[in-house]
Amino acid sequence: MTHHPASAGPRADDGPRSPRGAAKGLARIFDGVGGPFLGLVALVVIMAIFAPNFARPVNLINILDQVTVLGILALGATAVIITGGIDLSVGAVFALSVMVLGWLSHDGGLPLWIAMIACVAAGGLAGLVNGLAVTITRLPPFIATLAMMSVARGLANMTTDGRQITGYPEWFYSLASTRYGGFLSITLMALIVLYVIGWAILRYRASGRSVYAVGGNPEVARLAGIKVKAVTTWVYVVAGLMAGLAAIVLASRLDSSQPSAGEGLELDVIAAVVIGGASLSGGVGRITGTIVGVLIVGVMHNGLNLLGVSPFLQQVIIGVVIAAAVFTDVFRRRKERSA
Template identity: 50%
Template sequence: MAVSSNVLVRRRSPVAVWLAENGALVALVVLVVGLSLLSSDFLSVTNLLNVGVQAAVTAILAFGSTFVIVTGGIDLSVGSVAALSAIVLAWGATPAGWPWPVATVAGLAVGVACGLVNAVLIAYGKLPPFIATLAMLGVARGLALVISQGSPIELPAQVAHLGDTIGRYLPVPVIVMVVMGVVAAVILNRTYAGRAMYAIGGNEEAARLSGIKVDRQKLITYALSGGFAAVAGIVLASRLASAQPQAATGYELDAIAAVVIGGASLSGGKGRALGTFVGALILAVLRNGLNLLSVSAFWQQVVIGVVIALAVLVDTLRRRETS
């Protein structure tokens, strides 16, 4: 049966292969066309820019999560790490009186440090990624509340400008999202660390036997996830004009959903930055379109949950087909 299955896979037409690899992009186009027909406001410049801004934080978090999921891991802590990083930046620049560049570096460093702690627990402590990152979710959120004493902290003006718009049509969060997406794509496609991520996700033991230092690569992978989470947290805080300890609650689920909707496999070894970007856009377009259509927020959660379930089902069927 395995031989005949492989034969069937090899005989698929180029169009079928392209659709299998770019299904998320096709879904996004269909979604945009459908919503533009249902709502005359959807394709307005103002609304499309709003969609981009809404997608920015989720996309940046999801780019970091892509690294982890490609290795076959999971990171549930990115939302809490994003909030903690922003709180450290704001606390350092406002109550502590640090220069804003120093406070910004400190916020980014906290994100990377949280990722490294996750990696140490997973690679050397042999904890399952789910458990290690779930623990960090609680620790990071708790530290954010302790440092801020449960209250928002004002951002320095220089950092708050990240939430601005250049001219009339160029939101800074969208620029940051695109830059981080390019960085993620370069890491995945053009670096040794990226190739190692795919190898580890494909078969960790085979990667180790081929000479890849798996534990060291996991340190890099989770540190990148934490760093991207820190950037996302700072962008979100700039949009809110303050760092809030409860910010980004639940965003880790949106990030994972964007990666899976974008075509990555939860079993590892598969995933692209472009697919993740498309997945984040699908979530943002869905929420925006449902709001324009006056759909209840409760039903919006149902719709998005169904979309995520379908994405995971497609991934499962695709893996069965190629096994």
């Protein structure tokens, strides 16, 4: 009789219905995102206990609506941060895009669908300038996007001399207001589709792997045949395009375009990506982590508002959370190097 060693097949206690098998399944699902996900669960439980009306279905739907803009912006910022860059202009480019949309459709007399295309194109153009400033002129991403932040914010105000634009067609407003299945709007569905596409590209496409390679070590990536400058430029272009799409979502939600839109939003965007596990040093980040980070920021803002916490104190809290997330990443990297 042939003897089969115990290690020759799957162990009985590793089956999908065993505790160990279930734990391994969860580990695969939340690989690299387990910490932020547990943090989200804990935050939701705390807010449900202490924040009035937090757990009501209408408020939970409201949170999803509120994070749609942040989620789209954070999607673009994830790719930028994975390459080791940073985009401080995202809020200002977002404002410029939304004002291009309003100005062309109202003052310019163009059909709204053309204005929507121009809105996204404006964001992409600003992103292209950011990318070329980083790759061609070799400006540090911090300086390049800081300059763009000032330029884009100024152009957003110059478009209408600081005047907001209101009154979009009913069909446009319904993109964010009409719900299917009780909670899904067109804008929320667009967010989900964008994240699925982003996740698939970063996980399965060569272009996605190139983003990680550039963030891990640009010189090694160059020697491996990756066009580092092209990859770096394109991630900033994508971030700009996401700002344009987010501008359409905001205009649909508010039925208006405001030059002050997105002020301070870059802090929330960076917070969402970093809380989700991305490293500001580059080479590390996940779309699933960004989703969790976006929800954490959204739940935090919503819960703190329900608790009556001052918006100024909320900024302090977000800053502390960013610092804690970065410290955790630095500590983890030091631990890995010393292992």
